[in-house]
Amino acid sequence: MPYPTHSRLTTTRLGCMRDQRMLFNQVELSVLPGAALVIEGRNGSGKTTLLRSLCGLHSPEEGEVLWCGNSILNDPSAFHASLAYTGHRNGIKPQLSCVENLRFSGTASADLCNSDIDSVLNTVELDGYGSQLARRLSAGQQRRLALARLLLARAQLWILDEPFTALNKNGIALFERLAEDHLDAGGMLVMSSHHPMTLNPDRTTRFNLDT
Amino acid sequence: MLLLRRDLLLACRNRAEIANPLLFFILVAALFPLAAGPQPELLQKIASGVIWVAALLANLLSLDVLFRSDYEDGSLEQLLLSPHPTSLLVLSKITAHWITTGLPMVLVSPLLAGLLSIPASAYPTLLYTLMLGTPALSLIGAIGVALTVGLQRGGILLSLLVLPLYIPVLVFASDAIHSASIGMAPVAQLSLLASLLVLALSLSPTATAAALRISLS
Numbered sequence: 527m528p529y530p531t532h533s534r535l536t537t538t539r540l541g542c543m544r545d546q547r548m549l550f551n552q553v554e555l556s557v558l559p560g561a562a563l564v565i566e567g568r569n570g571s572g573k574t575t576l577l578r579s580l581c582g583l584h585s586p587e588e589g590e591v592l593w594c595g596n597s598i599l600n601d602p603s604a605f606h607a608s609l610a611y612t613g614h615r616n617g618i619k620p621q622l623s624c625v626e627n628l629r630f631s632g633t634a635s636a637d638l639c640n641s642d643i644d645s646v647l648n649t650v651e652l653d654g655y656g657s658q659l660a661r662r663l664s665a666g667q668q669r670r671l672a673l674a675r676l677l678l679a680r681a682q683l684w685i686l687d688e689p690f691t692a693l694n695k696n697g698i699a700l701f702e703r704l705a706e707d708h709l710d711a712g713g714m715l716v717m718s719s720h721h722p723m724t725l726n727p728d729r730t731t732r733f734n735l736d737t
Numbered sequence: 738m739l740l741l742r743r744d745l746l747l748a749c750r751n752r753a754e755i756a757n758p759l760l761f762f763i764l765v766a767a768l769f770p771l772a773a774g775p776q777p778e779l780l781q782k783i784a785s786g787v788i789w790v791a792a793l794l795a796n797l798l799s800l801d802v803l804f805r806s807d808y809e810d811g812s813l814e815q816l817l818l819s820p821h822p823t824s825l826l827v828l829s830k831i832t833a834h835w836i837t838t839g840l841p842m843v844l845v846s847p848l849l850a851g852l853l854s855i856p857a858s859a860y861p862t863l864l865y866t867l868m869l870g871t872p873a874l875s876l877i878g879a880i881g882v883a884l885t886v887g888l889q890r891g892g893i894l895l896s897l898l899v900l901p902l903y904i905p906v907l908v909f910a911s912d913a914i915h916s917a918s919i920g921m922a923p924v925a926q927l928s929l930l931a932s933l934l935v936l937a938l939s940l941s942p943t944a945t946a947a948a949l950r951i952s953l954s
Contacts, residue, residue: 582818584954603822604820606818606819609818614811615810616811618810619810621751622743622746630742630743630746631815
């Protein structure tokens with residue numbers, strides 16, 4: 527099912543503080559369907575805060591975040607339905623199995639059937655681990671499970687904070703494949719990363735917070 | 738609701754977490770008769786207060802787990818980003834929490850009432866106060882937990898925030914049991930407890946959701 531083509535994520539004069547320090551201000555971003563935005567900057571420059579502001583988890587001190595022209599504060603339900611976020615922590619319960627984690631992820635709007643879950647586990651190369659408790663997985667496998675949750679959400683906008691953490695070369699390649707597929711389908715991607723990436727440069731914009 | 742089932746499943750996997758508060762409740766109530774010793778009249782006078790203080794402290798002990806593990810593994814921010822209204826999700830979590838902590842206390846209370854020499858005529862009142870009061874405590878406590886979940890050592894602060902709000906519940910509940918013990922119908926106290934529960938039910942989920950957003954920003 528293709529994503530709507532009129533979606534836009536924009537920010538107007540966005541500014542955020544942390545611990546009494548202005549991290550960034552007057553930030554103007556725009557992400558269109560099929561486009562990726564990569565946030566760069568050294569440690570502590572505010573990448574995580576920026577991404578969390580885009581999700582609505584952090585309220586910016588200045589400016590606004592707009593989804594399809596409306597402030598995300600106006601209709602958070604509709605915005606969240608189109609959003610999937612992965613932060614530093616994976617958002618998976620260690621005491622539940624992989625399948626249970628995905629079934630209870632609650633981000634899917636429709637009921638999940640077993641074949642959906644199995645095919646997603648297959649896509650992230652975790653097939654066979656379905657009934658394993660998540661805490662027995664390695665850090666890289668847990669990250670893949672978080673990516674599986676992302677796929678199940680079927681959200682148009684992906685906001686990912688350092689998604690490559692704990693992933694090996696294969697994992698990074700897998701993620702880049704999934705990201706390209708997502709963009710091909712009209713999805714949107716905003717992410718931060720320390721790793722060099724090989725996303726298609728024609729549809730990737732870079733924004734550096736150090737400037 | 739999906740979240741309710743998930744939390745109940747997690748509670749089954751983490752049995753130690755739910756057992757602790759219940760054990761605390763049982764221990765406090767069971768040790769009191771030993772301490773009161775050869776003064777059964779004294780025990781009878783304070784039994785209604787003792788059982789409810791034990792229930793209140795056990796509830797306070799159990800509150801920390803309400804949001805902590807979700808906060809630590811990142812599930813809490815996923816909850817806030819769900820398309821479903823946060824207050825509804827919070828209500829599901831509090832319900833699951835009550836089923837695993839408050840409900841066992843209600844079920845075990847007749848046994849403890851026996852240990853504390855509460856007269857059998859007061860047993861129904863005891864059950865009513867626990868059934869009305871423990872959900873109210875969970876709801877009120879949730880606001881405090883939501884405010885302190887991001888802090889490293891929020892335990893003391895949580896108690897300070899929450900205890901003043903717990904006191905009305907404690908006062909009405911123990912007074913209801915006391916009245917029933919001496920043969921007077923505790924209608925007034927039970928009605929007040931019920932209204933406290935309704936107040937908590939209507940205000941707490943929204944307040945807790947707002948507190949979570951503050952803690953996670």
